[in-house]
Amino acid sequence: xxxxxxxxxxxxxxxxxxxxxxxxxxxxxxxxxxxxxxxxxxxxxxxxxxxxxxxxxxxxxxxxxxxxxxxxxxxxxxxxxxxxxxxxxxxxxxxxxxxxxxxxxxxxxxxxxxxxxxxxxxxxxxxxxxxxxxxxxxxxxxxxxxxxxxxxxxxxxxxxxxxxxxxxxxxxxxxxxxxxxxxxxxxxxxxxxxxxxxxxxxxxxxxxxxxxxxxxxxxxxxxxxxxxxxxxxxxxxxxxxxxxxxxxxxxxxxxxxxxxxxxxxxxxxxxxxxxxxxxxxxxxxxxxxxxxxxxxxxxxxxxxxxxxxxxxxxxxxxxxxxx
Numbered sequence: 001x002x003x004x005x006x007x008x009x010x011x012x013x014x015x016x017x018x019x020x021x022x023x024x025x026x027x028x029x030x031x032x033x034x035x036x037x038x039x040x041x042x043x044x045x046x047x048x049x050x051x052x053x054x055x056x057x058x059x060x061x062x063x064x065x066x067x068x069x070x071x072x073x074x075x076x077x078x079x080x081x082x083x084x085x086x087x088x089x090x091x092x093x094x095x096x097x098x099x100x101x102x103x104x105x106x107x108x109x110x111x112x113x114x115x116x117x118x119x120x121x122x123x124x125x126x127x128x129x130x131x132x133x134x135x136x137x138x139x140x141x142x143x144x145x146x147x148x149x150x151x152x153x154x155x156x157x158x159x160x161x162x163x164x165x166x167x168x169x170x171x172x173x174x175x176x177x178x179x180x181x182x183x184x185x186x187x188x189x190x191x192x193x194x195x196x197x198x199x200x201x202x203x204x205x206x207x208x209x210x211x212x213x214x215x216x217x218x219x220x221x222x223x224x225x226x227x228x229x230x231x232x233x234x235x236x237x238x239x240x241x242x243x244x245x246x247x248x249x250x251x252x253x254x255x256x257x258x259x260x261x262x263x264x265x266x267x268x269x270x271x272x273x274x275x276x277x278x279x280x281x282x283x284x285x286x287x288x289x290x291x292x293x294x295x296x297x298x299x300x301x302x303x304x305x306x307x308x309x310x311x312x313x314x315x316x317x318x319x320x321x322x323x
Contacts, residue, residue: 001082002099002315004127004143007033007040007073012050012066025071033073040073045101048137070138072098097319100131100141106318107269108136110299116266119252121245122315123274125149128245130252132265139259142252146244148274155241159233169230170241172278176230231278238283245280246287253288264290271296275311 011028013021025044030037048068053061079096086093103120111118115135122129126147132139148170156166159178168174234241253265268290270281275295284293297310 001074001079001096002122002124002127002129002143003074003078004145005075005078006098006100006143008098008100008138008141009071010047010138011069011071012052013069014052015065015067021067021069025069029071029073037073039076041076041079042071042073044069044071046070047104068137070101070104072101074098099129099315100138102315102318102321103129103131104133104138104318105321106314107131107133109318109321111269112136113266117256117260117263119249119265119268120314121249121268121270121272123148123245123270123272123277125273128248130248132252132256134256134260140252140255142248142255144244144248146248148277150244151241151274151277155234158237159230170234170278171276172231174230177227178230178233179227235279235282238279239287242277242280242283242287245274246284249284250288253290267292267294269294269296269299271311271314273312 009028009032011025013024013028016024021044026037026042029040029042033040046067047070050066050068051063052066053063055061083093099122103122107118107120113133113136117132117134117139120131120133122131124147126145126149128144128146129141131141152163152166152170155161155170156163159166161169161176165174165176169176239246249268256265257263268284268288270284270293274280275297281293281295285291295311296314300310
């Protein structure tokens with residue numbers, strides 16, 4: 001289950017019997033929840049070992065063994081809606097696994113990080129979820145409302161396509177010929193851009209002083225209409241289409257950099273329905289300045305995962321592993 005209003009935190013807690021740990025978890029949850037704990041379902045899972053440093057009776061620092069615990073909280077109002085729907089459909093709920101925990105379980109099972117940090121990025125229809133792990137331990141997660149539906153709709157409106165055509169283009173299943181109108185200002189910017197590439201700044205000033213009419217001589221009889229393919233349009237406007245995805249991953253990378261000064265994320269795994277967006281990987285490599293970006297489907301060592309099916313199954317597989 002992936003809900004944007006879920007809250008997931010990790011805490012280092014004392015080793016103690018389960019009944020006592022439940023009380024400690026409840027106390028910890030009350031400290032970070034935005035309102036009363038009685039309005040949340042709260043659960044936890046021990047995900048590793050850690051240590052706690054406390055002050056002894058003689059004010060000396062004492063280090064003891066501890067458990068690293070993932071604490072998850074979900075508003076009852078959100079989960080009750082799903083439970084009611086399942087009840088009406090005649091389904092019996094055995095357990096509920098949050099998306100964060102499912103993805104964490106999948107990554108821990110399949111990816112050896114060797115002390116490095118990775119980001120798991122799930123591109124859904126209506127959301128983008130990024131989960132940060134270090135040395136196979138969960139660190140943090142961030143959810144946003146930006147998903148592939150917005151990208152498809154934006155491309156449809158911009159190029160006058162229906163959503164099916166837009167999706168077919170964006171996922172590389174169809175490459176339509178589009179028309180683009182360049183007005184006088186567009187042509188002028190292109191001439192200036194070309195001038196920037198081949199002429200020094202001093203020479204540019206002289207050209208503008210001596211012959212500004214050479215730059216302004218655009219096709220003013222009518223706007224210039226050019227044909228180009230949908231794939232060209234996607235690559236040309238990649239930052240416009242995929243900018244929000246890059247922004248979300250960049251936020252997580254910056255969070256890690258500030259948390260672990262002098263370090264950086266080593267690898268990014270992309271999965272979900274938006275993993276196969278045309279030109280996405282190329283854009284992210286340039287935007288994030290990181291070469292090691294993989295679709296999860298590219299990591300499959302066996303099995304038949306045609307058309308990136310594994311990209312859609314990560315959360316489901318992780319949920320099963322977690323059980």
